[in-house]
């Protein structure tokens with residue numbers, strides 16, 4: 001297993017603006033499945049059947065069943081933030097400069113750990129959106145085609161407020177602005193397969209000046225694009241990396 005070499009890089013100044021991208025790997029030790037690991041979600045169900053607008057148009061009951069199952073899992077008492085989520089919340093609290101977490105995850109583990117400066121670029125399990133009028137509402141339980149939209153009063157159009165393949169991720173201009181001015185970019189628990197998130201490190205190399213770090217279980221697809229890397233379980237390597245930052249390593 002490769003290890004970080006904290007002394008090989010100059011210390012990050014305390015005024016540095018930090019952007020952190022997270023993916024399914026940070027929530028794996030909280031009891032949530034990743035997508036592309038051998039036992040991940042896409043090993044059990046086809047993307048084309050559940051995670052595209054076409055799938056929802058063709059078979060909304062199937063798509064609802066898939067998300068109802070995952071939403072229910074998120075609600076169980078077994079799924080709680082782990083030490084990696086807690087470390088990022090601590091970094092936001094204690095770092096003198098700006099810290100923004102951009103997550104691809106639709107779970108709520110970052111906010112439950114205490115992170116407040118957070119963008120859910122692929123949406124959230126805890127909201128529904130009307131395909132007809134765009135109205136977004138909080139959503140806790142199961143969703144079905146029988147549900148009526150509180151905005152336009154029509155039934156059948158409510159869908160999970162998540163971003164499927166072929167759809168535009170949320171808050172992209174805010175994310176691109178933060179990436180273009182940040183001094184440190186940390187990518188955690190993402191395989192680097194899905195764009196535009198997978199392209200952030202390349203974007204920074206092109207237009208930004210940030211130091212780039214990958215913290216993951218194993219090298220991602222874009223691992224060679226990062227200046228620094230550390231591999232291991234997020235619950236171990238993220239708190240260690242945050243400790244290093246806060247102690248001026």
Ligand code: BJW
Nearest residue numbers: 023024025034035036104165166189190191194195217234
């Ligand atoms: C651990 C660990 C532990 C495990 N500790 N680590 C051809 C070329 C390029 C792009 C395209 C193309 N054809 C189509 C596209 C675009 C497409 C795309 O990227 N396709 C690729 C598959 C090729 N993208 C889109 O359509 C996106 N929209 C878009 O591009 O709009 C146009 C646009 C362009 C430019 C700017 C703006 C807009 C939308 C993508 C939507 C993705 N949606 C999903 C589902 C969300 C809802 C839900 O949850 O159901 O998002 S798919 C799924 O993948 C989910 C995730 O957020 C996303 C990323 O997955 P992630 O997080 O990386 O998970 P894994 O499983 O892949 O990786 C986990 C990692 O953790 C692994 O590395 C493990 O080793 C590690 N790990 N345990 C630390 N304990």
